[in-house]
Amino acid sequence: MSKGKVYLIGAGPGDVGLITVKGMEAIRKAEVILYDRLANPKLLEFAVPGCELIYCGKLPHRHILRQEAITDLLVSNALTGKTVIRLKGGDPGVFGRVGEEAEALAQHGIEFEIVPGISSGIAAPLYAGIPVTHRKYGESFAVVTAHDKSLDGKPLLDWPGLASGVDTIAFYMGIANLPFICENLIKNGKPSDTAVILIQWGTFGRQKTLQGTLATIAVQATAVSFSNPAITLVGNIVSLREKISWFEKKPLFGRQILLARTGTNQSELAKELSDQGADVIEFPKWNKVPAPIDMHILKNLDAYCRILFTSPESITDFFTVLFEAGIDIRSLKAELFGASVKSAKALNEKGFLADTAEKMRPDGRLLLVGDNHLQEQQLAYASSKYGRFDLYITSHKKIDEQFLPIFERMLEEAAVDTVIFPSSLSVKILMQEGINANFIPRELLDRASIVCMGKQTLQAAAEHEIKPKAVLANPTKAALLEHLINSKWG
Known part of the structure; x- marks a missing residue:
C-alpha cells in the first residue's frame, strides 16, 4: 500500500475568510482532519462527506489528545494511504509545534506540506484596530509565548531585551501570567504607563478587548475575569486603536446568532450575517x-x-x-x-x-x-x-452526527443572544434535533431574541410554545438584516 500525504495547515485566527486558498483546497480533499480548538469549526463544513474529523483541542488543565497521540494519528493514518490534514489555529510555525510533527512524518518517509496561516498575534490586533508596526509608534515587533514547560509555567525570557529593545510585543495566551509579565517588563525598564490591550477571541464576532497600562492591566483583567484565548499586546502603538478601529464598528458586531438550518448548501444568509460582524452557528449540519x-x-x-x-x-x-x-x-x-x-x-x-x-x-x-x-x-x-x-x-x-460534538463545543464557547427561524420546517428541525434531543437547552429559547421569518414560521413556533421577539412580514435577507441592525439585544 502506498503512503498518503499530510498537510500541516494554519487555519488562521478565527475568521473563516482568513484561511489561505491553499489551505482551503487541502481541506476539500481531506480524508482525515485532526483539528485544534482554535481552528474555527466552520472550516470543517468544507470537507467532503465521510471525512473523519478528530478533535485535538486543548483546554487549560484538560487535554483531549496529548501531542504524542496526535503525532501517532498523523503517522498511522498517512501510512494507510490517506490524505490527512492537521488543522491548527493561526500559523502552524508560531507556537504550533509543527516542527515536531513534521519531523515525525519525515522519519517515517511520509510526504507532507506545511501551509502557512495568518498568525493571531498579527490578525487579532488588526481586528482591534492596531497594526503591529508603525513608523511613528513602533518599528520592531516580537511574538512571545507567555508560558513554558517549567513547573510554574512562567516563561524564562530575555526580559531586558524585550523591555528595552522591542517597541511592540505580542504575548500568546498570557492571561494567567499577566502580573508576572507586567512586573518583569517594568522591572527591566519598560515604563509603567506603557499601553497594553488584551484581545480575546480575536477576529470572531465575540471578540472582546480590555485596555490599560502595564501598571493597571493585571488588576483590570482580574476584575472582569478576562480569560484565554487571548493576545496581550504591549506598546504605545495601541493608541492607534482610537483612530482606526474598524471591525468593532460593524453593525452586528458582538451579536451571536443561532441559525436554524434546513439545507445542505452554504447559506448566503449566514455569510451576510457574518460579514456584518456577527458570530453565526448554523444548526444542524446535513448530509x-x-x-x-x-x-x-x-x-x-x-x-x-x-x-x-x-x-x-x-x-x-x-x-x-x-x-x-x-x-x-x-x-x-x-x-x-x-x-x-x-x-x-x-x-x-x-x-x-x-x-x-x-x-x-x-x-x-x-x-x-x-x-x-x-x-x-x-x-x-x-x-x-x-x-x-x-x-x-x-x-x-x-443529520451529520459527526458534527454534533462540534456544535456542542461551539455552543459552550458562545453566548447565543439571537435565534433565527427562516422557515416553519427550521422550527421543527431545531426542536426535534436540538431541544427534544437535549442537545440544545430549552432555556436558550427563553432568554434569546427569537426572529421568525414569515407567518407560517410564526405558526410553527407557536405550536412549540416559542415566543418570538419579531416576525418579519417580508421574509427576506434584506428585511432580516434591517431588523437586526435596528434592534437591541442582550
Missing part, C-alpha cells in the same frame, strides 16, 4: 444523497400545469436529474413556483419567470418537488393548502 429517479413522473412532465419547489436545493437537484435523464427542460409546460421568496429567486436566476406559492392559482395538475423532509413532515400541510398533487423527492437528507 444529502440523491433519491432514486422517478422516470414515470419525468416522462409525463408535460401533464403538469404547476410545479412547486419547496427549496432552492430541490430546484438544483431537480434540473440536475432532468439533465442526467436526457430530458430537455423545454418539455416543461407548467408554471413554476417557489415555496419561499428564496426559492422563487433561485428559479429566476435559472431564467424562469417564477413567483412565490402565494401567487399560485388553485387550478391545474400540481407537482410538488422537495426532499424527504417534505415527504415526512409537510404532506399533510401541503394537502390542506394545495389539494391533490403528485410528489417528486429529489434527495434524502439526514
Whole structure:
C-alpha cells in the first residue's frame, strides 16, 4: 500500500475568510482532519462527506489528545494511504509545534506540506484596530509565548531585551501570567504607563478587548475575569486603536446568532450575517444523497400545469436529474413556483419567470418537488393548502452526527443572544434535533431574541410554545438584516 500525504495547515485566527486558498483546497480533499480548538469549526463544513474529523483541542488543565497521540494519528493514518490534514489555529510555525510533527512524518518517509496561516498575534490586533508596526509608534515587533514547560509555567525570557529593545510585543495566551509579565517588563525598564490591550477571541464576532497600562492591566483583567484565548499586546502603538478601529464598528458586531438550518448548501444568509460582524452557528449540519429517479413522473412532465419547489436545493437537484435523464427542460409546460421568496429567486436566476406559492392559482395538475423532509413532515400541510398533487423527492437528507460534538463545543464557547427561524420546517428541525434531543437547552429559547421569518414560521413556533421577539412580514435577507441592525439585544 502506498503512503498518503499530510498537510500541516494554519487555519488562521478565527475568521473563516482568513484561511489561505491553499489551505482551503487541502481541506476539500481531506480524508482525515485532526483539528485544534482554535481552528474555527466552520472550516470543517468544507470537507467532503465521510471525512473523519478528530478533535485535538486543548483546554487549560484538560487535554483531549496529548501531542504524542496526535503525532501517532498523523503517522498511522498517512501510512494507510490517506490524505490527512492537521488543522491548527493561526500559523502552524508560531507556537504550533509543527516542527515536531513534521519531523515525525519525515522519519517515517511520509510526504507532507506545511501551509502557512495568518498568525493571531498579527490578525487579532488588526481586528482591534492596531497594526503591529508603525513608523511613528513602533518599528520592531516580537511574538512571545507567555508560558513554558517549567513547573510554574512562567516563561524564562530575555526580559531586558524585550523591555528595552522591542517597541511592540505580542504575548500568546498570557492571561494567567499577566502580573508576572507586567512586573518583569517594568522591572527591566519598560515604563509603567506603557499601553497594553488584551484581545480575546480575536477576529470572531465575540471578540472582546480590555485596555490599560502595564501598571493597571493585571488588576483590570482580574476584575472582569478576562480569560484565554487571548493576545496581550504591549506598546504605545495601541493608541492607534482610537483612530482606526474598524471591525468593532460593524453593525452586528458582538451579536451571536443561532441559525436554524434546513439545507445542505452554504447559506448566503449566514455569510451576510457574518460579514456584518456577527458570530453565526448554523444548526444542524446535513448530509444529502440523491433519491432514486422517478422516470414515470419525468416522462409525463408535460401533464403538469404547476410545479412547486419547496427549496432552492430541490430546484438544483431537480434540473440536475432532468439533465442526467436526457430530458430537455423545454418539455416543461407548467408554471413554476417557489415555496419561499428564496426559492422563487433561485428559479429566476435559472431564467424562469417564477413567483412565490402565494401567487399560485388553485387550478391545474400540481407537482410538488422537495426532499424527504417534505415527504415526512409537510404532506399533510401541503394537502390542506394545495389539494391533490403528485410528489417528486429529489434527495434524502439526514443529520451529520459527526458534527454534533462540534456544535456542542461551539455552543459552550458562545453566548447565543439571537435565534433565527427562516422557515416553519427550521422550527421543527431545531426542536426535534436540538431541544427534544437535549442537545440544545430549552432555556436558550427563553432568554434569546427569537426572529421568525414569515407567518407560517410564526405558526410553527407557536405550536412549540416559542415566543418570538419579531416576525418579519417580508421574509427576506434584506428585511432580516434591517431588523437586526435596528434592534437591541442582550
